[in-house]
Amino acid sequence: MASITDAALAGEVEADFSAVDKARVVEALSRLLPAGALMFETEDLRPYECDGLSAYRQLPMVVALPTTEEQVVGILKLCHEMGVPVVARGAGTGLSGGALPHQFGVLLSMARFNRILSVDVPARVAHVQPGVRNLAISEAVAHHGLYYAPDPSSQIACTIGGNVAENSGGVHCLKYGLTVHNVLRVRGVTIEGDIVEFGSLAPDVPGYDLLAAMIGSEGMLAVATEVAVKLTPKPQLAQCVLAAFDDVVRAGDAVAAIIAAGIIPAGLEMMDQPATAAVEEFVHAGYPLDAKAILLCESDGTPEEVAEEIERMRAVLEQGGATEIRVSRDEAERLRFWAGRKAAFPAAGRISPDYYCMDGTIPRKRVGEMLSAIQEMEKKYGLRCINVFHAGDGNLHPLILFDANQPGELERAEAFGADILELSVALGGTVTGEHGVGVEKINQMCSQFTKPEIATFFRVKAAFDPAGLLNPGKAIPTLNRCAEYGRLRVSGGQLPHPELPRF
């Protein structure tokens, strides 16, 4: 049985699980699970070696595919007794390596938890298992005029359990919120096999409200087995404004001006010229290629609300110096406007062998500054970067283009990405937007938090997982790692004052 030192539990150093005995674990798990629900041969493990952040790869020791909550309880209790790490996995579409397997651990695939348990139409709540795909919820309730609002670009494939783990967003989260704003309750199992519930269908939650802590915790507190999600009425109409700018800073300022005018668009996206060029030759969205930046600004609601809001948007955009404004005339044109934005990632893949998508968040007012800095970084690292932003949220998705087959390019891309994240923090922002921290941004977490804050995170984890077995080494850096990385925020940040950046 592996044991974890106090220093590891306190978050000082990484835990060492090398003493885990694979044969004993396989033997014990095989008594809990039916045939076909346990895999431990290398060729069977291969499909699980990475998630959507394929730069990081690691074969798990074994893969378990439970079907029932009782099996999850059994697996977790067993791993707790034997001191075995457990990494839960949804569809494996995550972009920060949150589901990267542990060499000495169980990869717990929740893929078979794929049932929608019930839909309460009057209360607009669906109770689903965590392996249900994000889009499957919307499809199942479409005939009631409802949908599940968060729409990560992987929504065809990604699961609601994975969305809970990473607090996923999407292009509509400015108006409709991230996962944390659209999940009411999560039922989960702790590593000790206890069933705990987070959140409530009631407005207030008695006791400590730990739902938000569970959401985005990357499977480090408990393994979700049921999720109650909020359903949203489908808007009667959506219309999209495409605005072109001859200057990226001006485009960034227009974003801030729209929000300052009290408008909450259903989507507010920005693409720079290299990004529009990349997508245009791919999907022919009709973007103005001479613009330094374009904004897509969507309104939804009743036809009257949309008409009124579009006019307000147009006024702010004109005032903000837009060189061209087009309003989608019908649904086909609206979808064409969005097709370009949605094709940005594949377009990057088309013009470059590899790309690295970053996910920092900055105050809206600093978008222009960040874009200038990224241009400098392109020179510094000798790599190109195309930029698409969830601009209304200040959430950046720079796509750093590189070729992993060229020696040193991956490392340069990673250093480029780290620079962007650290600049995000320095500009008053954060290292994440909607993709989680995982393994990708764990070093940059050192810039974001102070030593007491990191120590508190480890103690919160210990409150749920006293042996430190759930997804060890993810999301929260050890103090030792931060010392080696050479950065740790020194004092608690001040709440921003007027002269400081704002969102």
Place this chain on the structure above:
Amino acid sequence: MASITDAALAGEVEADFSAVDKARVVEALSRLLPAGALMFETEDLRPYECDGLSAYRQLPMVVALPTTEEQVVGILKLCHEMGVPVVARGAGTGLSGGALPHQFGVLLSMARFNRILSVDVPARVAHVQPGVRNLAISEAVAHHGLYYAPDPSSQIACTIGGNVAENSGGVHCLKYGLTVHNVLRVRGVTIEGDIVEFGSLAPDVPGYDLLAAMIGSEGMLAVATEVAVKLTPKPQLAQCVLAAFDDVVRAGDAVAAIIAAGIIPAGLEMMDQPATAAVEEFVHAGYPLDAKAILLCESDGTPEEVAEEIERMRAVLEQGGATEIRVSRDEAERLRFWAGRKAAFPAAGRISPDYYCMDGTIPRKRVGEMLSAIQEMEKKYGLRCINVFHAGDGNLHPLILFDANQPGELERAEAFGADILELSVALGGTVTGEHGVGVEKINQMCSQFTKPEIATFFRVKAAFDPAGLLNPGKAIPTLNRCAEYGRLRVSGGQLPHPELPRF
């Protein structure tokens, strides 16, 4: 120096602080605080002996009135070193005894933290100290067309720090949310004197998102020193529908029907006949006294939105069997409709020497059932009860009328209240709505949570407050208390299925 046993830290038994040495604590604190910021004579302590739940009274050992965050850090570090409990207090308007002093503890009044630090109009955020009054925020930003949405009935007096501690609500929280939905970031100090920040101005929060855990934690995790609140644009227009029903169950069903129709009223309140009778003779709101129940259903927004929503409300209410429907014709009439509802508590005080306000939450569909059960309880306990509900939220405020000077009446009122809370849980609801747990509902928390859940709460507390000194004995019951109370939920509740109650 007092020390706390492991059993107390694990939440098994109450901690014993009787070894705290008042003279030494006073001497040490007097070196940290200027004259006038420390009180320890009985006559000076008297104003702090209770909060708004005056049935519970306890003199603190000392009262500290810091002015700066440095003083708060100093006081907390000192109390940590000396093993002294600390109870933070805002305006003392809380209704569940969350700020009830500790006999051997420091009562930490945050009253002098009363500055609005900055207002960021374009971002619609105000940065305030915790002792700022709720209404003072709205007053300070009114000329920008903004306000702070949560409006507890004590909003003239209560502070934002107290609102954070209790996750306070108000009549508009159905549409605009509780405190947890309107606070973006809290800066606080742990008992060890570390400054920690909860939440973020960005949409996603890196690391564990502990803001929601801090809000409603009744000063048991950290002491807030700065709060960033969201500001909301004032609606152009508000109009209110008053609907009368000849049956309380029908009125309850109409509430559920409004929500099911996809309408989110700005307020949706219900009063039963005894409540309307009590307020009518007091404020002459013009309520129909022959109705068994009335609903107040408010719409706000642009004039077009309000007109359209009022018509939809009217249709649902007519369909639901309303015997009379009145729509406020002007602002004076709208305020008159609300005057009755807002006078419910003082009206109860007018017709009875004492009243006890309960605060459970139940699924909307069960309102009729709860009212019938309360009628039975009135007979059982020989006490009258008038009922006002935040019906849209399912949040009940039964006002149990009693006379504390009559032997046994207070005890009967408390038992009556406990019955209501336990029935709330049995109906699929919770023991709190917007007043917190404090000392008032601590026994009923045993009915709400399982043993592993309560143990987890204590471990989360220990993550912030390893010595168990912040507001000990509040909100989360010890396992020993639950054993004595004779109720502890046996297994994790199921997420509701269609046949079960819903919100």
